[in-house]
């Protein structure tokens with residue numbers, strides 16, 4: 001049985017990736033997560049007694065801990081989801097982004113390198129370090145064109161700059177030390193278990209509460225949306241068959257303006273909650289002052305992962321959004337507990 005060290009596996013995408021691994025059933029996951037505000041043990045509640053999932057509360061920057069975990073569990077691959085991930089928070093407080101995304105990734109790389117150097121030849125050859133990154137490193141597009149793997153980096157927010165820096169470190173650990181790294185740059189994700197500060201779960205929570213739905217600027221900013229399970233399957237595919245040292249862009253070919261996203265959600269909510277006193281939900285929309293430096297458009301050209309690794313998304317934006325809304329309607333207690341923080345203090349397994 002292969003063993004993966006998954007970092008940030010109590011967060012949104014990492015949590016969904018752990019769910020995918022547990023469904024597949026043939027790998028063990030050592031899940032290292034610091035449990036920041038964005039890490040929620042409730043997401044992993046189904047695996048509390050599953051011997052294939054070991055949860056460790058700790059920081060990717062703790063080299064003693066990471067080195068111990070790599071050796072103790074004889075890890076075959078590292079999948080790095082751990083990050084500060086919210087652009088607005090990076091504008092208000094960039095330090096945590098530099099700490100985890102830049103210094104933390106550096107530290108994790110160095111721990112992985114030491115461990116990898118000590119492996120026997122066969123296991124060295126098979127080892128992988130997969131770094132999960134974002135399309136935001138490429139900056140903002142005009143009305144035409146898409147980001148490819150060779151697009152020059154032009155990050156505009158403290159978040160994207162910190163992710164760009166981490167991507168460069170990962171690249172250099174391959175070129176300089178030979179560490180078998182893979183980097184994925186993905187567009188905006190949506191789906192179950194996303195902290196309700198990001199657009200889609202935030203709008204659902206506010207609409208259900210009858211609160212105003214804040215839309216930045218004119219609502220015309222465009223993102224290329226991908227259902228989180230499709231992203232997780234793409235990461236799995238890159239881990240399996242990606243070529244070390246390569247970058248793979250991942251996207252859903254589903255460009256929508258923020259306004260279109262909110263309008264679609266409001267329509268789905270009107271249908272899903274016909275007796276809501278807040279219908280029609282789109283009356284709750286409220287345009288607010290734009291985010292400083294707000295990138296206008298992101299779009300991903302995913303040809304490389306599609307042709308080289310045979311990956312395709314399975315959800316359209318409409319089917320994925322309907323599934324997402326159904327999940328949030330069925331799991332309002334999850335949203336309530338992450339919002340009020342009442343899950344804090346309930347720990348899942350080891351602490352460090």
Ligand SMILES: NC(=O)c1ccc[n+]([C@@H]2O[C@H](COP(=O)([O-])OP(=O)(O)OC[C@H]3O[C@@H](n4cnc5c(N)ncnc54)[C@H](O)[C@@H]3O)[C@@H](O)[C@H]2O)c1
Pocket residue numbers: 007008009010011012013014015032033034035036037038039040058059060061080081082083084085086100104132133134135163185186187188189190194195
């Ligand atoms: N959400 C998106 O749309 C999106 C799109 C593309 C790429 N990404 C990237 O995917 C990764 C995961 O994003 P997400 O949306 O799941 O983020 P998230 O904020 O939901 O989760 C991040 C997780 O990392 C943990 N963490 C933070 N700092 C840590 C540290 N120092 N040590 C250990 N754990 C730590 C948190 O506790 C949390 O569980 C990030 O690297 C992000 O940049 C996200």
